[in-house]
Amino acid sequence: MSTVIEQPVEARLVAAAPRMSSIPAALHYDRADPFAVRMTFPAPATLEGVDVCWTFARELLASGLERAEGEGDVRVRPYGYDRTVLEFHAPEGTAVVHVHSRDVRSFLRRAAELVPVGLEHQQVDLDRDLAELMREA
Template sequence: METVPVTLRYDSRDPFAVRIDFPAPATLENSDITWVFGRELLAAGVSAPTGVGDVRVRPYGYDRTALEFHAPEGVAVVHLRTGELRRFLRRAQGAVPWGREHLYLHLDHGLAELLRDSY
């Protein structure tokens, strides 16, 4: 199995989502790729298999969590240390507590951006 350094990110401005960045050498397009998926999906997949679409998360052996990314070109599987993933999720919860994500949505700003050229 090849080791690829990926970056998992969370931003409170998009409180329901997490991002994982793949560096160019690890992609078929030879360019940096970012996948965006639900924080809740990631948290649930630490304990039990979850997801039926493009992103699936499941426990894998001792202290590993597998993230599967399904695309027309194929499937990429990333194994993360579950302990590190739990720490990441705790930090994300410290930034935006579970169940409070709606308080961090900036709907007025987003709507204004959508409508700014419609005048």
């Protein structure tokens, strides 16, 4: 069984113009980092012209489907029945994107099949992680 899940999503960038442009993005989940999800945007979709990856808690994404969540760099909230809003805050500015809630639910369901919610701690090898940190120091 694969230890990584990747799901392409259509993100709609909210801008000052009335029409939201569609940009490609992908949600990622890796059993090796069981508490986190990543959302990546390819270089052509970013202002800097480089791939951008945001990492945040799987729990934040799941909770954000039901109610506004997050106080830091990433915030998630429902928008109507079928959309979820993700806000990414950086010193350069804020990006706000809408994604289909069904895509997020599907992604979270697949992630839960890989690592059930509440059992993430069983995937963490603290000794290995500590040894790796010590090597890097």
